[in-house]
Amino acid sequence: MKIKVKKIVLLEELNKVSKALSSKNIIPVLSGICFEAKENKLILTASDNDITIQTYLNEDNENLEIKEQGNIVIQGKYILDIVRKLPDEYINIDVIDDSKVSIYTDNSEFNLNGINKKEYPTIHLEESKNKVMLSKDLFNEIINQTCFAASNDESKPSLTGINFNITGNILECNSTDSYRLSRKIVNLSDINESFNLIIPSKNLLEFAKILTEEDMIEINIFNNKLLFKYNHILFQTRLISGTYPNTSNLIPEDPILKINIDKDLLYNTIDRTSILATDKEKNIITLEIQGNHLNLKSFVAEIGKVEEKMMINNEMQENIKISFSSKYMMEALKAFSTETVDICFFGEVKPIIINSTEDKTLTELVLPIRTY
Amino acid sequence: MKIKVKKIVLLEELNKVSKALSSKNIIPVLSGICFEAKENKLILTASDNDITIQTYLNEDNENLEIKEQGNIVIQGKYILDIVRKLPDEYINIDVIDDSKVSIYTDNSEFNLNGINKKEYPTIHLEESKNKVMLSKDLFNEIINQTCFAASNDESKPSLTGINFNITGNILECNSTDSYRLSRKIVNLSDINESFNLIIPSKNLLEFAKILTEEDMIEINIFNNKLLFKYNHILFQTRLISGTYPNTSNLIPEDPILKINIDKDLLYNTIDRTSILATDKEKNIITLEIQGNHLNLKSFVAEIGKVEEKMMINNEMQENIKISFSSKYMMEALKAFSTETVDICFFGEVKPIIINSTEDKTLTELVLPIRTY
Secondary structure (H helix, E strand, O other): OEEEEEHHHHHHHHHHHHHHOOOOOOOHHHHEEEEEEEOOEEEEEEEOOOEEEEEEEEOEOOOEEEEEOEEEEEEHHHHHHHHHHOOOOEEEEEEEOOOEEEEEOOOEEEEEEOEOHHHOOOOOOOOOOOEEEEEHHHHHHHHHHHHHHOOOOOOOHHHHEEEEEEEOOEEEEEEEOOOEEEEEEEEOOOOOOOEEEEEEHHHHHHHHHHOOOOOEEEEEEOOOEEEEEEOOEEEEEEOOOOOOOOOOOOOOOOOOEEEEEEHHHHHHHHHHHHHHOOOOOOOEEEEEEEOOEEEEEEEEOOOEEEEEEEEOEEOOOOOEEEEEEHHHHHHHHHOOOOOEEEEEEOOOOOOEEEEEOOEEEEEEEEOOOOOO | OEEEEEHHHHHHHHHHHHHHOOOOOOOHHHHEEEEEEEOOEEEEEEEOOOEEEEEEEEOEOOOEEEEEOEEEEEEHHHHHHHHHHOOOOEEEEEEEOOOEEEEEOOOEEEEEEOEOHHHOOOOOOOOOOOEEEEEHHHHHHHHHHHHHHOOOOOOOHHHHEEEEEEEOOEEEEEEEOOOEEEEEEEEOOOOOOOEEEEEEHHHHHHHHHHOOOOOEEEEEEOOOEEEEEEOOEEEEEEOOOOOOOOOOOOOOOOOOEEEEEEHHHHHHHHHHHHHHOOOOOOOEEEEEEEOOEEEEEEEEOOOEEEEEEEEOEEOOOOOEEEEEEHHHHHHHHHOOOOOEEEEEEOOOOOOEEEEEOOEEEEEEEEOOOOOO
């Protein structure tokens, strides 16, 4: 392989694929980025066995000249650092003896030990006949509104994923760590088959980082993996096997008390109340509604107590006292991009439901916490 | 104590004194900020026994109303968080029963357990008859050009400080970790006495963070401490006892080879060469000068090698091969704000001296490292 490539163009593509590099990888070849110079095309691939990212550059007078076809795997962290720090407009990369690579410009020469491409695992990145299209903005919205509620606890693998449930032209996305639930429902163009997928939440977040330009995302669905096609990038993730818990009947109807409230005002008031909250993880606070008064309270024996007051429009004139995690409630509120939200109460030991008349696609559930 | 104070003004002063709060403090009262409401004045003090910061607010119609004089010590992290997050323009702080404090606005009320001021250590912040004046810009320059070269190794206490040596109207500042040396010489207005002080480097860096406005710094010199007066802030630091090593004859004269070189160009070239350098701490690289060619090289058996070339103006036509820490050399170069620097070589096992004809006040020394 012998190529001459424009520095900023190569750096941009290396930055994209490098998101699939893991420093913890136990398979040495996977800490490398695979370079394949084919006819008219340089293909870059990185994988950590969990996700795979592939991108390419087309040969043209401006960006890329392929002098000799071939391939090599180069240590990811070194090639990134070298390309980032070289000041030259163009960089030459020559493979010598199948496993050595020279990266050079007029005044700089790096000779690295590469790895023969034969040692790189074969990764299949074909398309599926089952495809779903989503716009970048809608995809980002789904990720931002659901991923935060997924579990980090690897002992419950299915809860570390987002459940994508596709039936007809409806996509329902659920995420839960068993203390709260986030549900997003969006319309798709009609597809024939139904799918019930569990996608690793952290992989979705990695993919979202690559989404810079306005473009459609083509989701290719397989039994055990998903392949996203976006722009000139292929992003593949495994799916989590197993069954996602049935969340369909978790969201109650007919609240005993429902308040419509300014979202940012409530968020900031909860934020202040939680300054003194006890539990470092969840920051438990207590909410009391009496008539048109909403009080938020928190008390820690050694430190002190806080009480916040808000006036609300209590349509139902019911009263309630309920405790919950301020962290979970704040994350649920932050998921809404609307100005106001509706908070629905069903009883002191029943879930709290947050939704909004301004955006019917999103529902958040937060479980109360018993404090007595 | 009963006060009403403008939020943004209080927050600004709390942020300043909070730099003296240490979360690791074993004396509980020192995790608090001491509030003293006197006639026409609110004084705020924080200390971790190593540094003390005091600032004040004057009573006026706009910023502060003192309704009742008194004092209290309030947990630093809570008072900061509360004041930062309260949305109101004014905040009321009332002391109840000597050791409880209520911080409230129209809709928010925080009741905290404070600590009685009697338990707060007495800290003397009087002026000294020995004073030195420095402008904020010059002080910042000294800090930026010397602190990086001080040692972090607490087993050699004197090397963790910056040596301020005042004789007549000359202030000479030295810092060294025994592998490199930074020397800054500036002129003062004439003072009568001589001083040889070792000031803790990390405390100087803390003080530098407070320096926002253009103003003079008055340094009050004591046997075992320094008191900086700046703006309306008092900042006191202990001095390190002991003798600073004699650095006066460390910098050789008459180099065998001296090159004048673009500072940024050399910095970036060393930065690239060190991508492949071995030692994680020091990143050893080798410099070779042959005639007008300067080569920088680094080699790591498992990974590969790098060679960088630069053309230089070698007036002396001498050659040299010398190895050093790229990290130390880069930090030495970064200390200069000039466009070019002079690199002076005295032999393969002798110190490398960096200075600049554009700024004669600064001299940097980096020791070579034997690689064979």
